[in-house]
Amino acid sequence: MLGTKKLAHVGDECVSCGACVKECQLNAISIYKGMYADVDKNKCVGCGKCAKACPAGVIEIISKGAAAV
Amino acid sequence: MSKKIKKNWYDYMWIFSVTYLVLGFFNIIFAWLGLICFILPLAISIIHGSKAYCNKYCGRGQLLDMLGRKFSLSRNKVPPKFLRSKWFRYGFLTFFMTMFLLMLYNTYLVFAGASLKEVVTLLWVFKLPWHWAGTTAAPSWVAQFAFGFYSVMLTSTILGIITMILFRPRSWCVYCPMGSMTQGICTIKYKGENKDGRKSERDSGIVEVISK
Numbered sequence: 001m002l003g004t005k006k007l008a009h010v011g012d013e014c015v016s017c018g019a020c021v022k023e024c025q026l027n028a029i030s031i032y033k034g035m036y037a038d039v040d041k042n043k044c045v046g047c048g049k050c051a052k053a054c055p056a057g058v059i060e061i062i063s064k065g066a067a068a069v
Numbered sequence: 070m071s072k073k074i075k076k077n078w079y080d081y082m083w084i085f086s087v088t089y090l091v092l093g094f095f096n097i098i099f100a101w102l103g104l105i106c107f108i109l110p111l112a113i114s115i116i117h118g119s120k121a122y123c124n125k126y127c128g129r130g131q132l133l134d135m136l137g138r139k140f141s142l143s144r145n146k147v148p149p150k151f152l153r154s155k156w157f158r159y160g161f162l163t164f165f166m167t168m169f170l171l172m173l174y175n176t177y178l179v180f181a182g183a184s185l186k187e188v189v190t191l192l193w194v195f196k197l198p199w200h201w202a203g204t205t206a207a208p209s210w211v212a213q214f215a216f217g218f219y220s221v222m223l224t225s226t227i228l229g230i231i232t233m234i235l236f237r238p239r240s241w242c243v244y245c246p247m248g249s250m251t252q253g254i255c256t257i258k259y260k261g262e263n264k265d266g267r268k269s270e271r272d273s274g275i276v277e278v279i280s281k
């Protein structure tokens with residue numbers, strides 16, 4: 001898809017357990033101040049590994065318009 | 070698959086969790102060691118303002134992850150939505166803490182002269198006779214607390230294993246009282262602080278949700 005980028009998106013009900021962090025080989029996701037998981041848009045390639053590991057099921061892989069990234 | 074090939078010392082904390090449960094079969098007084106799993110996460114979140122305990126050091130989380138993945142015991146299904154809802158998480162935390170206070174009250178009763186009950190209570194209902202575990206001639210209230218605390222630890226392990234099998238390996242972490250408390254503490258500590266753009270993440274830039 002030209003002009004779009006695949007990206008992990010963390011929902012509001014993240015429990016900050018850190019299961020996703022252990023999964024990402026690109027270190028693109030981290031826990032922000034113990035509150036929730038935060039995705040580094042520049043590093044994330046939207047591979048979906050974190051989403052599959054998230055026990056709360058709050059990570060979606062989205063396609064985002066390049067202009068907005 | 071975990072990203073780190075080189076393991077850190079704290080990746081072996083699951084051994085502590087297993088040892089803890091085994092020791093309780095031999096001498097119930099070891100149950101006091103479980104206080105570490107209560108005090109440490111709270112201290113880290115209050116002092117350091119993070120969930121480093123959950124994210125790195127918790128043996129329980131590691132054990133569930135290992136059982137679910139390495140031993141393929143988990144169905145790997147997303148848990149029902151209510152499990153991650155605030156009312157369920159904080160409701161379970163409230164229930165858990167109420168039962169914990171009740172356990173402390175029972176300890177006090179024994180301290181005040183009531184007789185020691187050598188039972189381990191599973192899931193707050195089922196009483197298992199446990200008189201074969203030693204008590205090292207400790208004062209009876211010390212032993213009573215140990216029985217109570219071991220009951221809490223064994224009960225939460227069993228709940229963790231059930232949800233690990235039914236849903237994803239670390240599903241227990243979604244409603245774990247320690248996880249809810251430490252996240253709550255961090256949220257209060259950093260009230261109002263937000264990573265730039267988090268709230269606007271789903272604005273016009275999104276074209277479609279590909280998978281979940």
Ligand code: SF4
Nearest residue numbers: 014015017018020054
């Ligand atoms: S695995 Fe899911 S619930 Fe846990 S920190 Fe990551 S996004 Fe949040």
Ligand code: SF4
Nearest residue numbers: 024044045047048050
């Ligand atoms: S989608 Fe892949 S690259 Fe992006 S945060 Fe998740 S695991 Fe890392």
Ligand code: SF4
Nearest residue numbers: 123127130242245248
């Ligand atoms: S949520 Fe509970 S079980 Fe999971 S890592 Fe944190 S303290 Fe351990």
